[in-house]
Amino acid sequence: MSKPLIIAIDGPAASGKSTLARRLARALDYLYFDTGVLYRAVTWAALQRGLSPADEAAMTRLAETLDMDVRPPSQDDGRSNDVWVDGQDVTWAVRSPEVDAWVSVVAAHPGVRRALVDVQRRIGQAGRVVMVGRDIGTVILPDADLKIYLDASAEERARRRYLEAKARGQDADYDEILAALRERDRLDASRAVAPLRPAADAVVLQTDDLDADQVFAKVMALIQARNSAPLRRLP
Ligand code: CDP
Numbered sequence: 198m199s200k201p202l203i204i205a206i207d208g209p210a211a212s213g214k215s216t217l218a219r220r221l222a223r224a225l226d227y228l229y230f231d232t233g234v235l236y237r238a239v240t241w242a243a244l245q246r247g248l249s250p251a252d253e254a255a256m257t258r259l260a261e262t263l264d265m266d267v268r269p270p271s272q273d274d275g276r277s278n279d280v281w282v283d284g285q286d287v288t289w290a291v292r293s294p295e296v297d298a299w300v301s302v303v304a305a306h307p308g309v310r311r312a313l314v315d316v317q318r319r320i321g322q323a324g325r326v327v328m329v330g331r332d333i334g335t336v337i338l339p340d341a342d343l344k345i346y347l348d349a350s351a352e353e354r355a356r357r358r359y360l361e362a363k364a365r366g367q368d369a370d371y372d373e374i375l376a377a378l379r380e381r382d383r384l385d386a387s388r389a390v391a392p393l394r395p396a397a398d399a400v401v402l403q404t405d406d407l408d409a410d411q412v413f414a415k416v417m418a419l420i421q422a423r424n425s426a427p428l429r430r431l432p
Pocket of ligand 1: 209210211212232233234236237300301302304305329330331332333381385
């Protein structure tokens, strides 16, 4: 098998998907695309407009019509991309606790998912991409060359989010983070359409006892093993 052109990374919140994907994309000179920002952008816009995230018809209409864009990063403040909605840079706004609390409700609506499939497939099928989400290996890009499912216990994932928030100087409560994360996992894994689960042909990595370097090394080893030609590393 030659070098994988489409790499799908799925898994629950804070399992290390974006860290891994960013590093893989840099090493391979591929595009990194985090599909969660699409669901987050719709959720942010709904809250701004005072719409109910539970209203499927309203959320579907919003997902179909929203003026949103994901662009290369304009600032060096830790962002991987800019996220723009309605002409505003909402890159950090879509990561707020309010959006965290509602995004899985919005993402469970079949109409919302349908509205966002085409844009994800177009980006993915162009190749040379590391695409991250919950249903990339199962629904969006079932023919991906390499599928990784990252997992870790809820306690370990909450610990990671807690430490990230502290490192940013934010107030954080471990128990609140753990409860919110469990609720989001429950909604993501139990929805009728495109629930969170590993694809049958995904490589599942349990990361409780692995740091980011070890996860990256394991996946690079998988890529090398499937690749006849050596990988080119960017300087
Ligand atoms: O970064 P984190 O793992 O916390 O979340 P995210 O990847 O930004 O995704 C936020 C939410 O969007 C998830 O909890 C899912 O409800 C939804 N999502 C989805 O349903 N399908 C995707 N492909 C990506 C995200």
